[in-house]
Amino acid sequence: MKKIVVIEDETNIARVLKIELEYEGYDVHVEHEGRSGLNAALEQEADLILQDVMLPGLNGIEILRRIRKAGNQVPVILLTARNQTMDKVTGLDQGANDYITKPFEIEELLARIRACLRDYSFKFIPDTDPILSVKDVKVNLNSREVTRAGHPIELTLKEYELLTYLLSNKNKVVPRENILLNVWGYDFEGETNIIDVYISYLRKKLEEGSSAELITTVRGVGYTIKEN
Incomplete structure (x- = not known):
């Protein structure tokens, strides 16, 4: 079972994401604040992180930067607002694997999650020559x-x-x-x-x-x- 850490401060969105992802067979851990989200991202051994950009305590871009600085290459998908073009660009430059703009269709998000997990598995097969x-x-x-x-x-x-x-x-x-x-x-x-x-x-x-x-x-x- 793949584990997904969701970092989203809007409780309604976080609840819907948890329900939908668990229905699809994922193990889901939810955090609503930036610093606790960072700790979960680094400690939960997640297979993918789904996080908002605008978060209390520590924003999503800074969480992403610290995850990559720690050498963790776990796939990260950013949740962004329509007018957050610079956040999208900065996020990709900092190592985000993908982003999806709110509001979004859950089917599209699930497809992006599957694509990120598939790409990550292909790139980081343990038995291959590094x-x-x-x-x-x-x-x-x-x-x-x-x-x-x-x-x-x-x-x-x-x-x-x-x-x-x-x-x-x-x-x-x-x-x-x-x-x-x-x-x-x-x-x-x-x-x-x-x-x-x-x-x-x-x-x-x-x-x-x-x-x-x-x-x-x-x-x-x-x-x-x-x-x-």
């Missing part, structure tokens, strides 16, 4: 450390996710549509050239000072990282 590598680039999936020729490289969350996705498909040409879906999500509404922007960021950080090209553009299709 190291992704190509040439002299290595990514440790446990520590999230990225190095080239032994030298550490600092990446933002989205740069890291883009690199790990390309490395997971090493020696394959990855279409732009697949990158957009798997790195930015199916509901991304920004410009598709965001991929080109982040590829350029990665190239600058990974290829600076090296004559060896790491990421190859396949014109009209997408990108690839090849071993040779």
